Amino acid sequence: MAGFNKVVTSYEEAMAGLTDDMTIIAGGFGLCGIPEGLIAQIKKMGVKGLTIVSNNCGVDGFGLGILLEDRQIKKMVSSYVGENAEFEKQLMSGELEVELTPQGTLAERMRAGGAGIPGFYTATGYGTPVAEGKEVREFNGRKYILEEGIVGDFAIVKAWKADRLGNCIYRDTAMNFNPMAATAGKITVLEVEEIVEPGELKPTEIHTPGIFIDRVIQGTFEKRIERRVTRPAGGN
Secondary structure: OOOOOOEOOOHHHHOOOOOOOOEEEEOOEOOEOOOHHHHHHHHHHOOOOEEEEOOOOOEOOEHHHHHHHOOOEEEEEEOOOOOOHHHHHHHHHOOOEEEEOOHHHHHHHHHHHHHOOOEEEEOOOOOOHHHOOOOEEEEOOEEEEEEEOOOEEEEEEEEEEEEOOOOEEOOHHHHOOHHHHHHOEEEEEEEEEEEEOOOOOOHHHOOEOHHHOOEEEEOOOOOOOOOOOOOOOOOO
């Protein structure tokens, strides 16, 4: 990479430096807005003992779910895990450690990590198993639990467009956790549908400034539907 040009041309270069036992923060929600090519590269590398921080773990055979096939994930920090039979199997057998975190709390933990905030108090989860082992404080008569910010060794995120400096735009609901994840990696890798020249993106439209991005790669995406729901022809 020359100067401020953050574009890389291979997935090997995009994920260079990833090793066993690292923590990866991954953007995406279900199969929406996931960095498919970067996930495939992690599988190809065969790294083990990973902690993955993501809303969920994809589905069987797609998304982060492919990393379960070779037992590459040691721990998941996530909100929702109900679409993956292999995930359930490994959880029930004790092979996979899972830290369930409320969705808003997970997003704030990423944001806090990216902002250099070590922790914050939230009422969400107080009085439930989520609060077990966590510090509790009372503010104005209400109980709150302490949640810690999250910083990953890597963050992998997906955007619609980016320029060569790493400034990027997310598209509609594919934004989801990606902006928070992008700020919270020691190394943040951005996979995009289109790369443009600096100045082509309007400054007012940029969602994540390039200061947070270390590497940019252009990928192709399958864009699966996570769960297709239909009704009989002629139904109301």
